Amino acid sequence: MDIKYLSDDKGKITGVFIPIEEWERMQKQYNISETAPADSGAKLQQSLAEALKKVKPEE
Numbered sequence: 001m002d003i004k005y006l007s008d009d010k011g012k013i014t015g016v017f018i019p020i021e022e023w024e025r026m027q028k029q030y031n032i033s034e035t036a037p038a039d040s041g042a043k044l045q046q047s048l049a050e051a052l053k054k055v056k057p058e059e
Helices: 021-029 038-055
Strands: 003-008 012-018
Touching: 021 038
Parallel strands: none
Antiparallel strands: 003 012
């Protein structure tokens, strides 16, 4: 997976960029729909955090 980290001018990571193919795979894997209710943001954030831990374990 080709993940790119976005950071501010101080070097603090502020976001993550993933290729669209990976996003579409994750949508299927975690059952994320484009028409998800507004409160699904927390679930999405948790799912993405779990996926990232699998890809890049904490050092």
